[in-house]
Amino acid sequence: xxxxxxxxxxxxxxxxxxxxxxxxxxxxxxxxxxxxxxxxxxxxxxxxxxxxxxxxxxxxxxxxxxxxxxxxxxxxxxxxxxxxxxxxxxxxxxxxxxxxxxxxxxxxxxxxxxxxxxxxxxxxxxxxxxxxxxxxxxxxxxxxxxxxxxxxxxxxxxxxxxxxxx
Numbered sequence: 001x002x003x004x005x006x007x008x009x010x011x012x013x014x015x016x017x018x019x020x021x022x023x024x025x026x027x028x029x030x031x032x033x034x035x036x037x038x039x040x041x042x043x044x045x046x047x048x049x050x051x052x053x054x055x056x057x058x059x060x061x062x063x064x065x066x067x068x069x070x071x072x073x074x075x076x077x078x079x080x081x082x083x084x085x086x087x088x089x090x091x092x093x094x095x096x097x098x099x100x101x102x103x104x105x106x107x108x109x110x111x112x113x114x115x116x117x118x119x120x121x122x123x124x125x126x127x128x129x130x131x132x133x134x135x136x137x138x139x140x141x142x143x144x145x146x147x148x149x150x151x152x153x154x155x156x157x158x159x160x161x162x163x164x165x166x
Contacts, residue, residue: 008090010090010091010092011091011092012088012091012092012093012095012096013091013095013099014090014091015088015089015090015091015095015098015099015102016089016090016102016117016155017089017090017135017136017154017155018131018134018135018136018148018152018154018155019086019089019148019155020117020118020148020149020150020151021147021148021149023089024082024085024086024089024138024147025082025085027088027089027098027101027102028081028082028085029084029085029097031084032081032084032085035077035080035081036074036077036078036080037077038077039073039074039076039080040070040073040074040077041073042073043069043070043072043073043076044066044069044070044073046069047062047065047066047069048062048066079141079145082138082147083138083139083141086138087138090136116155117151117152117153117155118151119151120150120151120152120153121150121151122150122152127150127152127153127154128152128154130148130150130152131148131152131154131155133146134146134147134148134149134150135148135154
């Protein structure tokens with residue numbers, strides 16, 4: 001077994017090792033959204049506090065800096081919240097709520113005759129490349145923000161094992 005094929009043992013059940021972007025955002029908890037908002041507001045608040053300690057370029061300069069700080073706080077907050085939600089899909093954090101929601105969603109899709117993870121629009125080879133490029137991509141946000149935005153058949157975590165399973 002190669003290194004890439006080794007089992008990843010998790011304490012909680014794995015829901016999806018490569019969840020689609022929209023699923024990760026839909027499954028965000030209120031605490032994730034609150035953290036996103038807190039980081040969005042926190043970045044310019046820290047800048048204002050520093051401005052009171054040591055004033056900078058003046059009112060026009062601080063307005064531009066506040067806009068940039070808010071934008072960075074918004075983006076950083078989103079990436080943080082996205083990563084927290086992804087960790088629950090992978091079974092790396094407590095995910096009972098997401099597991100129940102996933103069960104209901106998948107049962108409804110199957111009952112409606114739909115593909116569980118959406119109909120793939122690419123050939124077999126391209127699906128594999130897309131899955132390999134986006135699997136666990138939320139761990140690499142410091143290098144490049146990369147999300148799974150494709151439908152492919154490699155969502156289930158065949159190469160993972162939850163704690164206690166053989």
